[in-house]
Amino acid sequence: MSTTSFHHAVYGLPPAELTDSPDGAVQVSPLIPGSPRIEDVESASLERVDVLAPAGTIERRYVLAQALRALRPGGRLTALAPKDRGGSRLAKELAGFGAPASESARRHHRICLVERPETVANLDAALEEGGPRHIDNLALCTQAGIFSYDRLDPGSALLLSLLPPLSGSGADFGCGLGILARSVLHSPKVTALTLIDIDRRAVEMATRNVGDPRATIRWADIRAGNLGLSRLDFVVMNPPFHDGGSEDQALGQGFIARAAEALRPGGTLWLTANMHLPYEKPLNAAFKTVEVKAASGGYKVFEARK
Incomplete structure (x- = not known):
């Protein structure tokens, strides 16, 4: 328009x-x-x-x-x-x-x-x-309003400390500035990575921050489905749990459901979340195996296999 x-x-x-x-x-x-x-x-x-x-x-x-x-x-x-x-x-x-x-x-x-x-x-x-700017402590382009725009949030930091080298094609749901994606793309065995965020500003900043030809960056609402992703080898995510300032656990549950739809049998979801969020039930319902890889500092990291 x-x-x-x-x-x-x-x-x-x-x-x-x-x-x-x-x-x-x-x-x-x-x-x-x-x-x-x-x-x-x-x-x-x-x-x-x-x-x-x-x-x-x-x-x-x-x-x-x-x-x-x-x-x-x-x-x-x-x-x-x-x-x-x-x-x-x-x-x-x-x-x-x-x-x-x-x-x-x-x-x-x-x-x-x-x-x-x-x-x-x-x-x-x-x-x-x-407006958009470069922030030294992250060494990234960012903008106020994006999730954790001026620091590395502890949940993502915990996930980054545990994430193994991945391979094949995957997705980063709720990519934010592209911090998880940059780590994932360090693995030469990753062939393609789709980054998705509902925040246009995050998409614009991730486009600046993730300069890799294997990356595709999209502005979309993951909860709405119809993402056109199938038979992925992996999904990584730090899903939101606030909507308009109020806690909404359905957000993360929706992300889990979309990840399960997008993954191939045997594909893996790596998810970080606040300790109090009850994601165990939807994870166990959608995945064959679910393992808590870490629980520290108020956060937990799951590895779930389809």
Whole structure:
């Protein structure tokens, strides 16, 4: 879709009872595969933007700055978030951009309405801080909002310490920045690796970080299925277990089911997870053998064979 062919945009999935987004509003969230990039929307071209603001400060300020950049003067911004997930800061942050808001509270959310002034301030600093960048401690390209964007998370670190050299064709479900994939591709016996993530930003950063002709990187929702993967030799993953800030164990269970569908008989799943997550039952239901390879520091690693 051309970024100049619409006038109303929505970022994320604001609760329908808290906003009145028009039916023609175009989704621009990086977490909804297929959506156009808000970064590509022409400046001062939109009549209206509705934003469910992210919880992370750097990411939230970046999204608010992008929305204000894309709005025409006089255009309307509705920004909302749960009070305890950044909502209490929205009005102050918008004022810092020179865009004072009228604020209301409803259903544990703070809702800010802004009529975009002729001039706004401090957008460039927020856009630079929240945009793609190289981070030295990971030696990778990253962006605020991606899972564990500024550090190696302990679950992945534990899996990396145990992962043997793999071979054949495989997949990295929920690839993030590509940290697991880079390790997998160190093995010359790996012939192909498909990286999949629901976050467009992760896909873009993994594309930069994983410079290997054996890698294919896709923007898709693994839970939805229809991945076109079959008879894989292996799958590696550190599945998410939060959706919109709330724990959702069904996410990891869905990843396990998709992995079982994609693997050949005898194929192997390597999975890392927080200790409290009850993945043993779905693993045992979908795989012939399941072994806990490590349990340390609040995390566990499974090797499951189809």
